[in-house]
Amino acid sequence: MTGSLKKMKTETALIAVCAADLVAFAALKVSPGFFAGIIGILALVMTGYLPVKLQAKLGSLAVLTLVFTLGFASKASGDIFFIGLIGILVVLIRTDRAPVWTKVLIGAAILLASIPFAGFKDTFLFELAIQIGIFAAMAMGLNVVVGMAGLLDMGYTAFFAIGAYTWGIFGSPQAHSFMAGHFPLNGNLMFLFMGLAVLATALTGIIIGLPALRLRGDYLAIVTLGLGEVIRVLANNMDHPVNITNGPQGITPVSRPDIGWFRSALSAIGVPLDARTDYQLFFYFLVLLVIGIVIVVNINLGKSKFGRAWVAIREDEIAARSMGIPMIKTKLYAFATGAAFSGAMGVIFAAQRTFVSPETFTMLQSTTILGMVVLGGMGSIEGAILGAASLTILNIDLLKGFSEYLNELKQGGTVIFGYHLSSLPSQLDPAKYERLVFGLVIIFMMIFRPTGLLPERRRKAEEAEDDDDIPEITETGKGGQS
């Protein structure tokens, strides 16, 4: 009795917050819609954590999707709504009981309508979404290596660099400087080069993995760390005696595929594109597509004998080998697969930026991707995506946004508690504290939630379907593990 009463109360509260949000949004539309966003996020957190009925949960997710999307139309900066949309996706993924069609519907609304809409309003959000997508795909690749197979790869960005340079060199006039031919290659060949990069990076992974994977834990970490640096240094120095990488200046312009068909297709359905957004939208969809493929491949592998072999080796190498699992071969598969994902994303990265330079592929980059996997939860696919979203937003949006805000205040001559902000030393610029904040986030995670934001749930074989009717058991049985 009291239980159901309590439940009713929480549902009422949830609906009230959603309603309040709509009202707040309507009222505040002219002034910063920021508050609407904050209330929306609050409602989202409640939706995520409160034990409410499925219908209420889905209803509130749908309303919030609408609210956040409308938010982009307001004058407020769109970041908070963007974060809200990502949050909705996360809650959606974690709502096991939701029928698939509702998930697909809300998910598609967000990914195919809301975010492009946001991008048209503010191209920076396109950039943000594409970056998140690229990093999410890489985090999922690294998740195979570190999360599933338990191999600590600290130089993952090396493969990203190889992919990026594969297209960067041949998709620009750069290749002229060391070979004859017609360069830059046609931009449409980018798709072919994605395949080539997959092969090239997988092969590199095998060549490096063959000796390195015989080492255990810490040693492997050191070797891969070194590899990451070697690739960066090579990219930096291979401008002489033969100019292959153009050294520290980097390579530009890198060609992009021809998207005439994409423009006309979209204008046919009533979405005219201008020169500012056409490529952004194209790359956004391309990244979505690739992520879709990466997710499917990840799930397939997890359910195959190879996925099981990785987890077995991670759990107990001796027992795994005693069951006939060839150790080196299995580790090589994991290493090469992760490398291939990274390589494919490198090609997209080069084309989207139209620019490749060594300074993108630093050790910090490798550790950031590793941080995404750890933050999200090792071995968990949705965790890798969430980790990528969180850290990317933190790095290229929140901290930089905060810096800009502070700068505005400084220039405006703002005084806080008698302190002139304009005399704030530039060393205290928040954007310079990316590493510090990143480190703190990881430290707090390790203390308070060492299994990550969305820990890996080992599938419950047959029962998965039956579970839908008995939510409580599903929650404790699946979520409570590890």
Add this chain to the structure above:
Amino acid sequence: MSGYAVEVKNLTKRFGGLIAVNEVSMSVKPGEIFSVIGPNGAGKTTFFNLLTGINKPDSGNLLLDGRDVVGLAPEQVAARGVGRTFQNIRLFGAMTVLENVLVGRYVHIRTPYPSALARTPGCRREEKKAAERSLELLDYMGIASRAGELARNLSYGEQRRLEIARALALDPRLLLLDEPAAGMNPQETEELKKLIRALRTDMDLTVVLIEHDMSMVMSISDRIVVLQFGSVIAEGLPAEIRANTKVIEAYLGSGAAAGGGAASSDPATTESRAAAGNGATGEHHA
């Protein structure tokens, strides 16, 4: 040519100054239930580790089904049809019971990597076949109802059964069991005994068993070999071993420093784990 399932000649393994297995020779016939017994630290587990390629012998010969396996990696030995369990249970705790057995099916699932990536119909077929066989084995071991549970949530007895099911998933010709009854109550031990006998006939197996429970060893074994300080001190039928004075001495500890307070009965009734020998508690694995 030899016709033996296992044939070992002058097998020696040293760990630094310690000779864990010392010039051991023995042979096991196909279809036998063969027991290896001996005080703690006698080298029994090390002997298994040598058979399965986890440790490399310093000298000696090792033939399985007449083929030399010295120098093979553990996975290669396993692929030749040798399944084993571990003294200190080594399951994959984060995986379900069914997945644990599926890992044991690894060598029998014929899925090339690309078709696993795309989960082709062929891959699904193989997975389905493997899952059916695995459930069959779980059923055989009486834990089919636990298939979806995480292995680490099973009771001790169930974990021991799961380890056997996983080893059987290899479709082995030789099954090595390292103290399968350890930690079991008398009733569970009784069931285990029946099970091992049934296994031999149902699955056409040769079983080599390390066990401290003397009543079990004496009733189930066709032949027994006794190790002490890494050397074979006796070999024969259960009745011969029961009457062997060297064995009785080894178990009473009169030949070594420790074990003075042990029971005054013969090995057949001596409680398991009568401490003797060099006092080491062999939980070591490479």
